[in-house]
Amino acid sequence: MAQFSTSDIAAYAVVLLGTIVYFTRGVYWGVAKEKTFASSYPGTKRNKPAKTRNIVEKLEESNKDCVVFYGSQTGTAEDYASRLAKEGKSRFGLETMVADLADYDYDNLDALPKGKVVMFVLATYGEGEPTDNAVDFYEFIAGEDVSFSNSSDPPLGNLNFVAFGLGNTTYEHYNAMVRNINKALEKLGAQRIGMVGEGDDAAGTMEEDFLAWKDPMWTALANKMGLTEREAVYEPVFVITAAEGLTKDAPEVYLGEPNTMHLEGVEKGPFNAHNPYVAPITESRELFTVEGRNCLHMEIDISESNLSYQTGDHIAIWPTNPGKEVDRFLNVTGLLSKRDSVISIEPSDPTGKVPFPTPTTYDAIVRYYMEICAPVSRQFVATLAPFAPNEQAKAEMTKLGSNKESFQEQISDKCLNIAQTLEEIGGQDKWTAIPFSALIEGLNRMQPRYYSISSSSRVQKSKISITAVVESTHIPGRTDALKGVTTNYLLALKQMQHDDRSSDSNGLSYHLTGPRNRHIGVRVPIHIRHSNFKLPTDPSKPIIMVGPGTGVAPFRGFVQERVAQMKAGENVGKTLLFFGCRKQTEDFLYLSEWEEHKKVLADKFSLITAFSREGPAKVYVQHRLQDYAKEVNELLQEKAYFYVCGDAANMAREVNTVLVKIISEQRGIPESEAEEFVKSMRTSNQYQEDVWS
Incomplete structure (x- = not known):
């Protein structure tokens, strides 16, 4: 048997300790710095889904009067929920919180004090179905044998609620989710405040439907709950601070990565809506034969991912914003010179969530995490009026925010995004007074775009085909064409694959190699969404x-x-x-x-x-x-x-x-x-x- 001296043992102990610290990244020893990012990202160390699943406890411990639950598939319902919570606080001093329906249990809704109010902002998905995060809630509350914690009669006689739905009249079951939930809650004795609001995406009136619904709702709620309206004062939802000592090259700074694993260069499944697989594009080609229009066929390799799909499913593409629009946004807000500055973002309220990973840079937020190219909302324009660079711009923003017809003519009809709107109204002046928190609050986080898979899983199990027309539309009143964010991103990837930069993706540029240039080869972040759009199980059926x-x-x-x-x-x-x-x-x-x-x-x-x-x-x-x-x-x-x-x-x-x-x-x-x-x-x-x- 080998003999070890005291010095040998000490040396081995140091090596062993160093090895443990290295492989655990110091999590047991206080070596690793805690990373802060939103609850929708795997590996979260703060802002996790609620520690308690008891909503009554949560409201009491956080001293909240109102919870705004959302059922959201693409982020719009979540955005409306956040806006309602913020408006309740600023206009009425109502202590509000926003909550994902998936984060809580519902069998104690009967225990909510009568002085509390619950708001539901519910999107209808597909043919009258609940969104993924609202399935459990829907099955519980609309079930035949609903069981609550108490034996009240009626079970939810204590519950005051408000409801708004997001739907599409093209579908037969228009706004079925909010209608069914309203019916179920009233059947259980809950008391609705105001009318049920219904927004129609098919008519393009969702935003105006929401605005038209919420004002009389607030009036009804104020009367019911004894609220007094006050002059709305902007209160930031997020606290933004410079990350002292960190540069954009620091390993803990997010430069567009969706989560910790991607930040550390580890691509590990399961791959889903919170964790994309960066897939190789093995083939790309043009399908149209006419100049000025593009339709792409792409083959995406999933053989190394453990992902699978069935014929009829959808593929989600995770896009990035084009450089032209990133620069426009940073320039008009006065942040161009700070684009690489590292900032940390914290919610000002413990119940809040930061919608993307932090610490990060202004450039990464604008390029990867925020929907800067989306049409701007009238309500958001109104909230930015106080931060206008001059009195003329302030008056114009106030007018646009309050006048539906003016907003339609000057902004909506031209499909202007937020930066284009600020340029249009402010002229040569920069909007440097806008708190960055207000921009985070007012713009949705970047969402994946879904495309029907154009291949059979039986024929090509490990490859996914997609077929996409590149969106480039000329709009009256605009000098430039309206460009689809994701399809033009795909076009740029196709041009990269063929070493064809002659058309420069319709005049746009993208970071095609991803954060930290880790997308080796021609790759695109994806995940799969399963669909009910399926062939009959019996192939003999016509x-x-x-x-x-x-x-x-x-x-x-x-x-x-x-x-x-x-x-x-x-x-x-x-x-x-x-x-x-x-x-x-x-x-x-x-x-x-x-x-x-x-x-x-x-x-x-x-x-x-x-x-x-x-x-x-x-x-x-x-x-x-x-x-x-x-x-x-x-x-x-x-x-x-x-x-x-x-x-x-x-x-x-x-x-x-x-x-x-x-x-x-x-x-x-x-x-x-x-x-x-x-x-x-x-x-x-x-x-x-x-x-x-």
Whole structure:
């Protein structure tokens, strides 16, 4: 046996201690500096979801009078919830907090004191479904056997609540979430204050619907709760301080990374809406043959990620803001010279959350974390008026914030973002007086964009195809085109892959190599969102697909899958695809592929086309659907599944109308009866939509 001296043992102890500190990053020894970032990011060490899941305890310990719960899928409902909480505090002195529905239990809502008020801001997702973070709450409160902590009668007679919903009239179950929750709460004895508000995304009136609802709601709430309105004074939600001693190159400073793992250069799953996988783009190509318009086909490799998808699912692309708009924003707010300064951000209220990782830099926040290119809201313009650089700008901002028509004409119709608005109103003057906290509060955090996957998981398990038109729209009253943030980012990645910088992604520039240049090769951050837009489990069932333009994306995957089923000897039903574009010589997507699929599927596959700009009259997919009325009706009688993908406001609605007409005429029944038949198809999942506004 080896003999060790005292000095040997001491030396080994030092080595062992050093090894432990290194591999634990000092978490047990106070060596590692705590990182501060929002609760939506894995590995959080502060701002975690509430320590207690008891909302009554939380309100009492934080001395709050009002909780604003949100059910949000894309961040808009969360933004409205934050705005309500802030307005309640500034106008009425109401002590408010914002809460994610997923962070709390609900069986003690009956124990809330009568002096408290609960607000619900609830988005409806898909066909009348709750958002992901509101599923448990919805199933609990709308369930048949709701059980609370007390035995009150009625169970929620103590609860005062307010409700606003975010919906889309294109869908049959418009604002179903807020309507169903309101109905369930009232059934349980809860007392609603004011009207139920409903915003319509399809009409583009969501913001105005919200503003029109909230003022009478505040009046009703003030009367009910005995609140006295005061002159609104801006109180920052966040405390922003210079991170002394830190430069942007310091390893603990976030430069656009979404979480700790990415900051430390460790790409580790599970990959999801809080933790993207930075995936290689293995192939990218242009699908259009006309100059001035772009449509991208991309193949994204997920073989090293443990991610999986099913045909019909969605891929989320995590974009970055273009350099041109980043510079514009930093310049107009007077932050251009401070772009690389490191700042720490803390909530001024313990119940608050910082929406992105910190410490970070102004440049990283504006480039990666904030939606600076989104249309600006009228309410936000009004809040910035006191910080105008001169009296003329202050008067104009006040007018725009209070006058719906002026705002529509000068800002909304031109689709101006916040920096463009400040440039327009302030002229050559910089808006240096705006507290940075106000900008964080008034702008949503950057959200991933979802695209229908245009490949079959059966055909290519480890690769995802996407099909996306690059958005570049000329707006009257603007000298530059309105650019889609994500599609132009993808275009820049495609140009990088082909070493083609001639068009410079429509005049924009992006940080394509990611924070700290860690995106080696051509890569894009992604995650997968599972969808209910699915082929029938029985491949012998006929399917009818309507997908003009890039609405054909999921149907490319559907047809690929049917070809694979046919090759495997399975019985495949009739497959009817209605596809529309402008001209067959310019934007006919995947023409050669459809021809190859026809060789395999033979008479089981029919492609019916509509070219809107080739004849004297415009022909759209709904017109071609009517042309094939007899076959469509026969297939529906054979229990065919009917799918629509594309524009919700016009195409999808008109397709629904035409289908009702076809059923009515072909079966000799009243249109009202045909409408009920189509509704029953939707209910049984025989009619499915994957649409967008």
